[in-house]
Amino acid sequence: MADEELEVLNRFCKELYESVNQEARLQAERNLQEWSNSPEWLRLSTMLLERGNVPYGPLVASNTLLKLLSNKTSINTEQRLELSRFVLNQLGMRAQSLPPYVVTSLCQLFCRVTKIEWIHMDESQQFPFKEPIESIIKSISLENSAESLLALQILSLLIAEMNSAVGMESITKHRKTSSTFRDAYLFSIYESTVSHLKDAATKSNLQSYYPVLMALLDLNLNCLLFDFIGSLADETSEDNYNVQVPTVWRSAFTDGTVIKLMTQLYITLPEKFTEKIMGILVQLASIRRTLFNGGERQTYLEELVVGTKMIMDNPGKLSDQGTFHEFCRLVARLKANFQLCELIKVEEYKPMIRLLAEFTVQSLRMVDFSPNSTYYLLCFWHRMVTSVPYIRTQDEHQLEVYCPEIVSAFVESRIAYVEKVVTEGVDDPIDDHGSLLQIFEQIISIIRCDYEKTYRLLIAHFDENAPIYQNGNDNDVSTRIAHGRLVWVVTLMGTAIFGKSTSSNNDEHDKMDGEMLSRVIRLMQLNDSRLEFPSSHNADPGRGSVRMEYAFMHVLENFRRGYIMDQVCRTSAIYEKLQQQLNIADESDILGVIVQKIITNLKFWATNERILELTLALLKDLSLGYTAVRKLFRLPDIQLLLNNHTSEHFSFLGTGTSLRSMKFRTTFYEALTRLLTTGEDLNDDDEVFTRFIAPLNQTMRQIVDAFNSGGVDQTQLQCAIIGMCRDVRGIATACTTKGLYQILFDWLYPEMFEVMQKAMETWPEKAEVTTPILRFLGELCQNRQQRLKFEMTSCSAVLLFREVSKIIVAYGNRLLALAEVPKDDVYRLRFKNMGICFFILKSCLVGAYVPFGVFRLYGDTSLQDSLDMFVKFFLAIPEADFPSYTKISTSYYHLLEAVCTDCMPFVSRLDPNVFAAILRSVQSGVMSIDPTVITSACSSLDLILNFLYKKLTRSLGSSSVGIEPDGDGCIMAVKNHPDLLSELLSATMSALMFGEVKCQWSMSRPLLGLILLQEECYTSFKTEVFAQQPPEKRDHFRMAFDSLMDGIERNLTVKNKDAFTQNLAKFRRDIVEIVKGDYVPSSTLNSM
Incomplete structure (x- = not known):
């Protein structure tokens, strides 16, 4: 029977790797998958490892075992120990006869088993999976090449495995395993590599040792790359x-x-x-x-x-x-x-x-x-x-000697390289914007070492190439080279100008900046005068240069950062040169030039996303300056912009632009609203505001009519709603006072909310429509600068939450009823918007502007419905995938903290299985590497434990007037899943004792509750910790644990938790010293 099975498996393996028929390969893969799911898979795998046809039999068996090894139910510890010994034995006997990639796979299998069971202790208080490591280390030798190479490969892969959490059931176990391996073996491995490398360095004929030397160096590097403190x-x-x-x-x-x-x-x-x-x-x-x-x-x-x-x-x-x-x-x-x-x-x-x-x-x-x-x-x-x-x-x-040479080399080399770009068609480094900005961040300070030399160099290259570019034929090679060089020179000038903000004031340097800026502005104005309107909707303007536009925006943005500041200071010497060259006498004049460029770009470059983004970012940055925004407001061009912001004037505000371009409309309207409200000192003048939003009001009316009439082009209607939401979101962002926000809300309510609800109900599957709507709601619900703290007579906050709740619930019910989508699209089409809903609800709960307590009093289910949808969304995201969605998980933990703070009765009434899932997510959050997630998860856990402890210890019948009644779902969940809190206790204690904790205070708060609720588990944990320590350290550990609870009472008051937190800080220090061997008991110190 075994021989027949082996023959079949060998055939499947061969077909999987050698068959040229795709269907045959797929069938072989399916057959092998069925085999891997059978109860006999371990026996069959070991048989295939030992007797399978080389190379495919052992390779398939090894890879299959690697995939299935982390399944806790598939193979017990004893079987894993047998497998570990079997694989190591196979490596010892057959490593030289097997292909290298098969040997690597077997080594990785051995290392994975070893890592997973590293901290397993048998009945004799030994760690059987650690035992082979010492002998493997000792087998390293320069002379015994074959055995040494195998040992070095195993150790290298073992270190890599210990650095990875793959295959581990929890991050806590991984950190504990990694730290114990580090403390027990890593240094001896490193010392061994150094020792053997020293021996090799003394040899006269090194060539015969090359393979071992390469493996030694690889292992040495892996030791130094180890994640020593578990920071990942x-x-x-x-x-x-x-x-x-x-x-x-x-x-x-x-x-x-x-x-x-x-x-x-x-x-x-x-x-x-x-x-x-x-x-x-x-x-x-x-x-x-x-x-x-x-x-x-x-x-x-x-x-x-x-x-x-x-x-x-x-x-x-x-x-x-x-x-x-x-x-x-x-x-x-x-x-x-x-x-x-x-x-x-x-x-x-x-x-x-x-x-x-x-x-x-x-x-x-x-x-x-x-x-x-x-x-x-x-x-x-x-x-x-x-x-x-x-x-x-x-x-x-000596930096003043060498830095100018370095700057000169950088400038000259990039300018000279342009000829190669034009004539040979190679890639231009200036097109790699990300890398270029990183380099410019470094070179800014180097440029200023001898600024006059840099200035002369840049001016010389500008003056040499500008006439060729201005007067030449666009298609001539010389003109194209001059154009490419000017792009570099202008970009470098912008970088040099920004260097002002990182150095002390120097009038001579400011005058040099003025000379460079004057030349750039003249070239920019010449360029703009040549522009021809795009011949088609999605085309760039005629005679336009995208690279040159990037360079101009780089200069203007860096000039803004270096010279347009809110601080009241003397007029910069830069304007002396600007007035001589361009009649620009002060900041208002230069702002006029910048605004003219912004308007030109919005008209001519509306279809170029990158230029549009840079232009609107500059406008927004200018609007943020307290002094500059008032000067801007007085400019005629800005007044023209404030009174003419429709698609007739700027095509990117129309419905025909791309969805990606539409996202920049938020920035546009945020900047315009800030210019209007700050420059006009507008607060409660609804007449001025109404005039400003008149075009948007007209668009909203058209959308309402379209919904009511039907028969309208759906794509056009969707684009109109997307644009509207992005526009009004920008306005809402800039409305940071209570008066302005009230005017905005009065305009939006109720028509805009009805439009959004209809859109969500009509197109729940269209993420390109629903996401902008939810982002807009997220902005409306943020209580920026207490703008939502309405008067006591106002019901606007309650109306806002009710509308938001209706939209989220309506959208959620339809979204969850939709058919499943491919895994590659599930984040974009499903989970992303769920995360935004988490953010919206969190903003509502923590904003402190809605009196949620009255909802139940008056029979309003808005809050209950929203929280129910929050739970449904949470359950819709697979637990295993949840941590990988960083933005969603962050919003979730922040919302959970808010819910546990204000709505604990709701949490207590959840289904026990749902509550158990939330507790599992909390454990994942506590063990996260993101400090904000850890803080929120620990706070949520602390609130839950406070509730549980109070409910389990308080006398019957105690209640608070007007508070929603509690439920027993959380109590039932803890009873049905006793391992939940015990795992949390073990994970938290292990992390605090052996891990690099980023949020010690946050993690200390729920720990006392875990201990008091599970004293038996806490005792068992201590016993296990003592057993894992060397005999000479066990008494020290006992003393440390005794001091942890010294003076701590059996309650969860803030005072008691503060005392426990102080004890925990000392406890951690003691544990670190005990592990290092530096621990001195307090009694010993006192006796001294």
Whole structure:
């Protein structure tokens, strides 16, 4: 029977990988899927691993086991232990005969089993899954190549597994597993790699050790990449990144010998090793500063500087793109982790900084070669320059010597590259807006080191290319080259002008900015005069240059950020040059020029989303300035804009534009409303406001008539509603006073709410319609600056909530009745709007403007209906997927906190299964990595536990007058699911004891309630913790746990919780010291 089964399985495996017939492959996959779901899958898998045809049999078996391993019901711990030993045995016997990818799959299977059961303790108080690791570490040797390679591969994959939560049943278990592995084995693994690499460095014939050396370097790097504190940080982020190695690792780094070793290996080994070695050096340069004392840190830095200089003295291997990129990251980390004053003290600083400047200049000139890497070099120079004010004036940093050379190289190389872009058609780096803005953020400060030199350079290139561009034929190669170069020059001028805000006032620099800005404005006005209206609806204007428009907007935005400020100060010297060149005498004049450009762009570039976005963002930013907005309001062009904002004047306000372009209408109307209300000092003058919204009022009437008459083009009607909601949302955002908001609400109620409700009922499946409506409601419900605190005689707040409730309930009922959608579209078409509904309801509950208590008194079900829909939406989102939708989960936890604060009786009456699902979501939130989610989840849990404790301990018959009656759903849920609170207790305690907690205070508040409600579980947890510790530490743990509850009473008053929070802080410190071996009992200290 077994042989027959094996033959069938081998055939399926072969068909899956080798068949050229797609149907045969699909059928084989289905057959193997059925096999994996059978009760015999473990026996069949091990048989296929051992006797299956190589390579497909073992590969399929291994991959299948990996997928099914995390299913707790499919295989028990004993079977997993047998599987672990079986796989390790197979690797030992067959690793050399199996293909590498099969060996990798088997190693990963072993590591996954080991990780999942890492903290399992058998009856003899041993950890059987940990036992093989020690022998694997000891089997590493330079001489025994085959066995060493296998051991190194297993350990590398094991570290990668321990860094990942894949396959783990909870984030709590993952963190506990990861931390115990870190404390028990990671350092010994790292020391072993360093020891063997030192031995290898002394060998005369290294070539025979190359495979083992590569594996050793890989394992060494994985050790340093380990997530030491469970922060799940993104290592690709260079800002303030540190390798948080534990204090017990100090001895491995303080003398800097490991840097010498890596530098020596870099020089000695061939190019295929250098990227890996450089990656290790990057991590070594990122070791947290607090690991060293002052002298040790300086010694360590000296070795890094010497090593960096040695690499630049031998630049041949930097021609490899990967090595070059890692070296640039190494340079950036030098300044990110160390201070300029420390670098200057290093003996080799001057030759190193000279070589580094030369290297940077050469790198900038190689535009094609690893363009993303130069960002890190510029990061280094930016941080160096910004640190100069914090060092003594006599310190010779030499930045004033090298920074101008770097700026010159950057400018010249980009301008020279334009010819290649035009003649050869290669990509222009200026089109990569994201990367370009990152680079400009770094180069701003470098430019200002010798601003006059930068100014002369930019002016020279502008004056050389502007005449060619202005007078040449658009199709000539020389004109196109001049155009491309001008785009770069104008963009760089904008970047240089913004540098003013990061440096001290300097009249000479302001005059230079004036010269550059004058040239840009003349060119901009010339460009605008050439524009021809688009020949078709979706076309750009004739003779228009998209790149040049981006450059102009970059200049204007940076000028605004640097020179248009609310602070009352002297007139800048920039206007001296502007008046000489363009007769622009003051801020009002330049605002007039900017507004003219904004209007031109809105007329000519309405179909270009990027230009439209940049233009309206500039208008909005100008409207936010207290002083500037009053000057703007007095401009004739702004008055024209305030009185003519229809689709006849600006095509992007019509229904024929793209849905993506429509989203910018919110920004447009927000800016216009702010200009109107702030410039006019409008508060309760409804006549002025009514005139302003007259075009929108007409549109609303047309929409109402269209709904009532029927027979209207549905697409046009949908677009009209989308545009209307986006427009009015912008107006609502700017209405931040009670008087303005009341005028707005009086206009909207009831017609606009009726329109929105009809739209939601008619097109619940059209997310492009429903999302703008919900976003608008979300804005209306936000109590910005207490704008919704109406007079006591006003019922506007109640009316608002009733309308919002009706819309959400009507939409929700129809949405939940729709057919399912493909998984790829479920977020966009379903879940996204549910998240917005969570946000709306949260805003209503926390805004403190609706007297919810009277709803029940007068039989109004608006609140109850809204909360019921909140629960339905929550249940509609799969529990497993919930944490992956970041925005939705954030809104959910904030709403849940508000519901638990004000509507706990509603929560208590929920179905026990629903309440259990909410508690599970709370546990997920408490274990989140997002501080805001943790805070809201902990607050919700604390409120729930307070309610449960009060309900279980209070005397019968006690109640509060006018308060909604409680239910017993929560009590039943806890009784039906006793593991819910116990898992929360265990997870919270484990995180506080062994994890890196971001919100200790928040997590401490519900913990006391968990302990008091489950004293038996708390005792069991303590017993388990004691059993897992080495015998010499158990008494210390007992003392720490005793001190945790010292002086704590059996109640959940705020005073008692405060005392518990203080005890918990000490408890955490004690646990950390016990784990490190530094713990000194209080009694010992007292006796001293």
